[in-house]
Amino acid sequence: MTSTSVAPAPPTVAAPVHRRRLRANGRRTMTAWLFLLPALIILLAFTLYPMGQAVYLSLTDYNLIRSAEWVGLANYEELMQDPAFWNAFGNTVLYALVVTPVTVVFALLFALMLNQRFAGRAFSRTAIFLPFIVSLGIIAIAWAFLLDPNIGLLSYWLSLIGIAPEQGWLTDPRYAMAAVMIVGVWKNVGFYMVIYLAGLQSIPVDMYEAARLDGAGPWQRFRSITLPLLSNQTLLVSVLALIATLQAFDQIWVMTRGGPFFRTETLVMLIYREGFQELRFGYASAISFVLLVFVFILSMIQFGFLRRKQVTY
Amino acid sequence: MAGCAGQGSGGGGDETNADGKIVLDFWNGFTGPDGPALEQVIADFNASQDEVEVKANIMPWDTLYQKVLTSVAGNDGPDIVAMSATRMPQFADEGLFIPLDDYYEDPDNDTEALATAAVEASMYDGNNYGVPVNYATMMMFYNKDLFSAAGLDPEAPPTTWDEFAAMVPQLSVDENGDGKPEQYAIALADHETVPIFPSLLWGTGGGIVSEDGTTSMLGDPESIEALDFWVSLVREQRAAPVGLNGADADKLFQTGKAAIEIVGPWMTTGFDEAGLNYGLAKPFAGPAEDAVLADVVSMGLPANTSDEKKEAAYKFFAYWNSPEGQITWANGSGFPPTRADVADQVTESPYPAIFGAPEVADSARVLMPGVAAGGPILETVFTPALQKALNGEGSVEDIFTEASTQVQAELDK
Numbered sequence A: 001m002t003s004t005s006v007a008p009a010p011p012t013v014a015a016p017v018h019r020r021r022l023r024a025n026g027r028r029t030m031t032a033w034l035f036l037l038p039a040l041i042i043l044l045a046f047t048l049y050p051m052g053q054a055v056y057l058s059l060t061d062y063n064l065i066r067s068a069e070w071v072g073l074a075n076y077e078e079l080m081q082d083p084a085f086w087n088a089f090g091n092t093v094l095y096a097l098v099v100t101p102v103t104v105v106f107a108l109l110f111a112l113m114l115n116q117r118f119a120g121r122a123f124s125r126t127a128i129f130l131p132f133i134v135s136l137g138i139i140a141i142a143w144a145f146l147l148d149p150n151i152g153l154l155s156y157w158l159s160l161i162g163i164a165p166e167q168g169w170l171t172d173p174r175y176a177m178a179a180v181m182i183v184g185v186w187k188n189v190g191f192y193m194v195i196y197l198a199g200l201q202s203i204p205v206d207m208y209e210a211a212r213l214d215g216a217g218p219w220q221r222f223r224s225i226t227l228p229l230l231s232n233q234t235l236l237v238s239v240l241a242l243i244a245t246l247q248a249f250d251q252i253w254v255m256t257r258g259g260p261f262f263r264t265e266t267l268v269m270l271i272y273r274e275g276f277q278e279l280r281f282g283y284a285s286a287i288s289f290v291l292l293v294f295v296f297i298l299s300m301i302q303f304g305f306l307r308r309k310q311v312t313y
Numbered sequence B: 001m002a003g004c005a006g007q008g009s010g011g012g013g014d015e016t017n018a019d020g021k022i023v024l025d026f027w028n029g030f031t032g033p034d035g036p037a038l039e040q041v042i043a044d045f046n047a048s049q050d051e052v053e054v055k056a057n058i059m060p061w062d063t064l065y066q067k068v069l070t071s072v073a074g075n076d077g078p079d080i081v082a083m084s085a086t087r088m089p090q091f092a093d094e095g096l097f098i099p100l101d102d103y104y105e106d107p108d109n110d111t112e113a114l115a116t117a118a119v120e121a122s123m124y125d126g127n128n129y130g131v132p133v134n135y136a137t138m139m140m141f142y143n144k145d146l147f148s149a150a151g152l153d154p155e156a157p158p159t160t161w162d163e164f165a166a167m168v169p170q171l172s173v174d175e176n177g178d179g180k181p182e183q184y185a186i187a188l189a190d191h192e193t194v195p196i197f198p199s200l201l202w203g204t205g206g207g208i209v210s211e212d213g214t215t216s217m218l219g220d221p222e223s224i225e226a227l228d229f230w231v232s233l234v235r236e237q238r239a240a241p242v243g244l245n246g247a248d249a250d251k252l253f254q255t256g257k258a259a260i261e262i263v264g265p266w267m268t269t270g271f272d273e274a275g276l277n278y279g280l281a282k283p284f285a286g287p288a289e290d291a292v293l294a295d296v297v298s299m300g301l302p303a304n305t306s307d308e309k310k311e312a313a314y315k316f317f318a319y320w321n322s323p324e325g326q327i328t329w330a331n332g333s334g335f336p337p338t339r340a341d342v343a344d345q346v347t348e349s350p351y352p353a354i355f356g357a358p359e360v361a362d363s364a365r366v367l368m369p370g371v372a373a374g375g376p377i378l379e380t381v382f383t384p385a386l387q388k389a390l391n392g393e394g395s396v397e398d399i400f401t402e403a404s405t406q407v408q409a410e411l412d413k
Helices: A011-057 A074-080 A083-114 A121-133 A136-146 A153-160 A176-201 A205-213 A218-229 A231-246 A250-256 A267-277 A281-307 B035-048 B061-073 B088-093 B101-105 B116-120 B144-149 B161-171 B196-204 B221-235 B246-254 B265-273 B307-320 B323-333 B340-345 B351-355 B358-363 B374-390 B396-412
Strands: B022-028 B052-058 B080-084 B131-137 B139-143 B184-187 B258-263 B278-281 B292-300 B364-366
Touching: A011 A281, A074 A281, A083 A121, A083 A176, A083 A231, A083 A267, A121 A176, A136 A153, A136 A176, A136 A250, A176 A231, A176 A250, A205 A218, A218 A231, A231 A281, A250 A267, A267 A281, A267 B061, A267 B374, B022 B061, B022 B307, B035 B052, B035 B307, B035 B323, B052 B307, B061 B080, B080 B088, B088 B292, B088 B374, B116 B131, B116 B292, B116 B364, B131 B265, B131 B307, B139 B144, B139 B265, B161 B184, B161 B221, B161 B258, B184 B246, B196 B221, B196 B292, B196 B374, B221 B374, B221 B396, B246 B258, B246 B265, B258 B265, B265 B351, B278 B351, B292 B307, B307 B323, B323 B340, B358 B364, B374 B396
Parallel strands: B022 B052, B022 B080, B184 B258, B292 B364
Antiparallel strands: B080 B292, B131 B292, B139 B258, B139 B278
């Protein structure tokens, strides 16, 4: 072995080598920080600072024109007793609890269907993905037209099969929430489908062949191979979809403005109303902070629950 | 950063243009056929002197209300803001506007000639925060062809609530018998609209808040009586569809699917262009009163306005409300002039005379003038309660008695 001749290096020589390596490490660290710097500045300026600012504002009475007046926890105390808050909270939870699983299930179903080879596959994929890239404002206006009780095409078709809503779907308190939910699913399902499609294509084909040789039927192959191997995608899709639904705003805003009588008002819409219409930015910030904490807790639970089912291959 | 702050949108800086004129950025929401008339008056003003130049920035009212506060707070806002006088007290209360009382005190500005209702609409807490841009009464538009088809006299529109109620069965048509009329007696919007429904409470002597703006009247027997009458007309007689917004109501009337609509002069151009054969009349009177809803748009100056700009803005205000300014405005827009003394000189359009007729002007009332919580009361208490009642989610009395306590809570804030 040649190592014996190298080993007894005098400590006097080792020290500068060590120092040089340290300096090199430091330089490498510096380089890393420099590369990270733009992202960090953006994160600090546009996420962390506003977040801190929002927490501060939530403890004040503030209308944008006058300087903020410290009120302590008064906004939070008011919040807990505000029926408008609990109404919006209930609507948000209902919307998220229905729209998230329905979106995920439909995204998976569409992905499974469109992973097969058939004529019109590309068209179908595009058709399902398209709503996701169209501006939300346009989509919401288009749906409002389709559902209009007097000139709406969809209302007309439905009336042909005997379902004739006298007042619009969007202004009838019985149907308004369901209508915005359906549009919410339709709008986003394509995006999650694409994530699932990518996942499906990364599953090795020989696994299915082996399973087939062992006599596994289609349902068994789906249960034992497809679903477990898609668990990473499921985790991603569910977390993303849940966060998105908890923050639902623009589409519902354009379609119903939270009406009729606040039946479709979500937390983010309430934040907007309190802030920009009632000019109570402190109170609006308090609601934002509660929403932030709520989203964080739910995401953590979801993460913990689904990560146990995660697989690596 | 400081270098570009003054560019473009006016802002708090005292910028002048190349000719040394003071430039005033005027935000307003005259997006309709009235926009060109507004621009014409501004162009005339700009040509009339060489010190001030007004630039109109026209955007939808919604957008204006959303943007104005943040932009003024960011010192990058308008120099003059127009808004519904009903909304002004709320913004004045938040410190957005400066009082303009010295404008009214200066005899050169000839403010004595202005319609009293138009001036008083922007009063809040003893100060006046606005100078009127327009003054619009809501009139009853009725479709003469539909009246004839129903066997009614097209020259005899209903003059009282009871007369109207008696005509509802004739004016509402359900051709295919599915229980959903194809033609309604009236297009009466319950949200996102000029507040026609709330103004109907005046007909019995009721209202949303007392005249001094301190007490809720929504639970009073008179208010409940009016609401009962109108809600049951809509719910049981199907006099109007439930859940209409303002634009839907206009569309319904414009397409001949509703025989009557109560709305302002800005719709005349649209209805004319649609070729509608319509008549205009003072809205049917209630059993106790014949109050007509008036809507006033006023111009205010943001809190950060400099003395120099204030003086320049006053020149524009005076021109806008001068006889020549108002004749141009009324002719071009169909709005009645803000001053009665020029009424006979408005000859190009028949509508200003109709909307500004003395018997209409005498009955004109503004909804909740000077009430800072007026906007929130209308949008977050009255409208939701009305929608609940129209959807049959409880009795009118229960719903509005509860809403009345909420109105009182808003007033006491």
